[in-house]
Amino acid sequence: MQGENRPIIEISNVSKHFGDKTVLDHVHLSIKKGEFVTILGPSGCGKTTLLRLIAGFHAASEGEIRIAGEEVNRIPPYKRPVNTVFQKYALFPHLNVYDNIAFGLKLKKMAQPDMEKKVKAALKMVGMTDYEYRDVDSLSGGQQQRVAIARAIVNEPEVLLLDEPLAALDLKMRKDMQMELKEMHRRLGITFVYVTHDQEEALTLSDTIVVMSEGKIQQIGTPTDIYNEPINSFVADFIGESNILNGTMVDDGEVIFCRHHFECVDKGFGKNVPVDVVVRPEDVYIFPVSDAAQLTGVVQSCIFKGVHYEMTVLCDDYEIMVQDYHAFEVGQEVGLLVKPFDIHIMHKERTCNTFEGVLKDDCHVEFLGCKFECLPVQGQAPDTPVTVEVDFDRIVLQDDAGDGMLTGEVKFILYKGDHYHLTVLSDWDENVFVDTNDVWDDGDQVGITIPKEAIRLKFV
Amino acid sequence: MSNLLERLFSSRKNWTLPYVLFAALFVVVPLLLIVVYAFTDDGGRLTLANFGKFFDHPEAVNTFIYSIGIAIITTIGCILLGYPAAWILSRSRSRYAQVLILLFILPMWVNVLIRTLATVALFDFCRLPLGEGALIFGMIYNFIPFMIFPIYNTLLKMDRSYIEAAEDLGANSTQVFWKVVLPLSMPGVVSGIMMVFMPTVSTFAIAELLTMNNIKLFGTTMQENINNSMWNYGAALSLIMLFLIAATSLFSSDGKGGSEKGGSLW
Structure with a gap:
């Protein structure tokens, strides 16, 4: 038995090629037992392929995957201690709800009474009691998804893999299911690996977010880390709304962007180094022009977003996106202010x-x-x-x-x-x-x- | 007049008119004629004697039962040989598979009589006796494509995620096949059975050629009676066979989700 701190999944140096297309490029990832990990990225970034490698539906072209300390590169899916919830549910249409959920237990030759108890418990867990003998085709999308989750968790896997499980549901249903999934994760205490392209979903659900792009992991961190300290402009742009601007780090704690000197908290970039500056729109203070303003500009557009207003302000040649509870009229001259702590500086990946x-x-x-x-x-x-x-x-x-x-x-x-x-x-x-x-x-x-x-x- | 034509063709529904006429003339009317002939005698009087004659003649009933037996053997043979073929075809993605499919279609472009005569020549050449064995061989050879293609189609269209889900839940490849692939491909198998069983019941040319007229199938009996101007008796026999076919198709469309799951013929 390994120590509790030993990662349940270790992916080292894994690449995957389909023909001459590289889908995963030297990926390193380790997932702790009991974590809720979300792999987040735009479509085609390799996140689903990574999940399928863990499930065993694809073999890695190079590198090593370990689950619970055991190397699984050559272990077929049916022998791995993981279960998958598929994007399109993949419920067996020739079986009813009960037989779908009991599928894995029957293969393990579990005794009838135990099996019935487990299936009932799984159905209760997903809030689908009394649906045992329904035809799966007669269920709504949300209900099918619940059955798919029950079918996976009834096998008591060490890791539950979820491949964009909520993508096909409407917004309201998705929000409800997110809460239920989080609650389910807490009660089951097993590791969840969740794939999604929806950054909001990732921020809501996860303990750890893995941001991927073009087959590479860009950043691994907690939702707050990823949101507040994006490592590069891709992550900053993909997670939430942001103003990403070219800037120059004059010295420790001093940066120029939008032709204005700002005080900031970042250090160690050197002197007069070109950098990317990230400012979240909700971190920009907007007010009628006054001496406190660091930048002044004219409101270009103002859109009501439910809780706040989203405005674009043109300062010299730079458009800054601002979110505030107060609306400023289009054409009005306003002042903007950003506090040092809210300015995030990132190394430029390249300058030419x-x-x-x-x-x-x-x-x-x-x-x-x-x-x-x-x-x-x-x-x-x-x-x-x-x-x-x-x-x-x-x-x-x-x-x-x-x-x-x-x-x-x-x-x-x-x-x-x-x-x-x-x-x-x-x-x-x-x-x-x-x-x-x-x-x-x-x-x-x-x-x-x-x-x-x-x-x-x-x-x- | 031109106004009328315009109205006639303005609605898409009316475009089916030629087909409705064709079907009425060459399908419905002949069927009605069979029914009328089956229930009348030479003089056109209403009678059940034609059916009585069939059930009184053990020879005719035996032929009927024997034909159904041959049809069942042929169908089972086609399933046993055709399913693995369809499986292999649906699994291989290479150009080699395309060639294989073509090889299965190729014989169907040759007329059934020519194929059967060639089979006779082949048996002669190999010094194999003609008879029951040759008959079953010839039947399976002729009808197997009709079994392979519907199964191939359902297997090809089957969502791979079902197979992956089964593997994920702990099924090895044998279990995946018996618990998921086979049940999900049943609509294709049912289509195949319909395509093979029905025509085999009424074949006669293949039987005549491959058994040198030694074995009589029900199709032959019908053909003989009609050739000898026993129209009413022949019609009654046809009706009995039609009844059997209708019963099979009812039975097969009764199966759960037989038609809706897309077990298409082609």
């Missing part, structure tokens, strides 16, 4: 695009699978490897994919207050980062052009 390339001749360089014209260089032999740097705002995107030197697909859009920061996946599977004022949509096919003046070459 960097590509590996090869110099072809005096004024041509090959990278991203294309040959580009560059400013003439002297004294370098052809076929010299070279590092190419291109600033975000020097790359031109075209509507017509055919007009560009190469084409790509817009994968991720981040609004930075005065411009958009786009991640464009080129045909050669390399990311190109672009700053632009034009509005693009996720999934747009674009042409990419890099003018020769924008290409900086660095020889090793």
Whole structure:
């Protein structure tokens, strides 16, 4: 018997490829016994694949998965101490509610009276007493979901895996079920691993949130950690509403953004370092212009959101989103203030695009699978490897994919207050980062052009 | 006049008119004629003598029972051979599976008589005797595609998450098959039975060729009577067979969720 602190699930260095597509990229994750862990991310980030690896429906391409201390890479799903609640419930249509729930117990050859007791207890747990002999097709979506949960927990697994179990329910029902799931987790005391793309659901339910994007874990932490201290702009943008702005860390405790000096609490970034600044809209104070204002601006829009108003304020060229209980009229001049503690500073992942390339001749360089014209260089032999740097705002995107030197697909859009920061996946599977004022949509096919003046070459 | 035509074709419901006419002329009217002939004698007088004649002739009744026996054996043979084939086809995702499916369809493009004559030639070549064994072989050979495709279709359309759910709940692959896959593919099996059992009861050409006229099936009896101008007796025999077919189809659509779960024929 391992100690209580031993993780129930340990995932080390796990990758998964489907064909030549990498869905999970060297994932490390350890889950403590009894935790409610949510794997959160946009669709296609690999979260469901990770869950299916734990359940045993896929085999990891590399790496190791341990459940309760035992390596399970080669253990088939039916021998693992986990049970799954499927997104579309997957209740057996040829069996009634009782037989669906008793399915696992019958396979264990449990005696009839024990089985009946357990099935009844499971039904009671999910609030479906007296539904034993109903046809599963006659149940509503919410009821089917409850039966699916009962079918899983009746087997008393060490870990319950839930794959977006509430995605198909309407909002009211979803809220109710969230509360019930949390209560169920408390009463059962087993580990829950929950997959969702709904950040609010993740914040409500979890002890620990694992944020994933593009097959990689971005951040692991408690809901408050993730919300208050997002590690990068992806997490900040994905969890809740936020203003993400370019800034410069002047010194410890002092940052410039929106052309204004702010006091902050972050330290250790160095001097005059470019950073990303995150300010949550509810942390911005808004009031009629006064001496207390750090920024002044004009209200651009004001939308009632039920409890609060959501306003955008234009300060110089920067749009700041503000949430407040009081409405300010569109066109009104207002003052804004942010307290030092509410300013979150993040390292920039990059300050310009960097590509590996090869110099072809005096004024041509090959990278991203294309040959580009560059400013003439002297004294370098052809076929010299070279590092190419291109600033975000020097790359031109075209509507017509055919007009560009190469084409790509817009994968991720981040609004930075005065411009958009786009991640464009080129045909050669390399990311190109672009700053632009034009509005693009996720999934747009674009042409990419890099003018020769924008290409900086660095020889090793 | 043109106004009338316009009105006639304006509603989509009216487009079915040609098919309704066709079905009336070539299905409903002949069926009614069978009923009329079965219950009358040469002179057109109402009688039950035709049915009496059937039940008084042990030879006819025996042929009837024997035919049903052959049909049941054929159907069971088709299930036993066809289910695994359908399973393999539905499981393999490669191009190899496409070729396999084509190989199963290919014989169906050849006329049944030609196929059967070829079977006779094959038996001769292998020096195998014609007779009951050859008959069952020929029947299964001819009808197995009609069993494979409905089963293949239900297996192909089956949601993989049912299989995963069963595995997740502790079922190994044998248990998954018996407890989930087989019950869920029953609509396909039922469709297959309908497609195989019914036509086999009334076959006669295959039986004649593969047994050198030594074994008589019910289809042959009907054909002989009608060929010899015994219209009324032949019609009564047809009606008995139709009654049996109707009974089977009622039985099979009675099964839980037989039609609604999408056990399509094709």
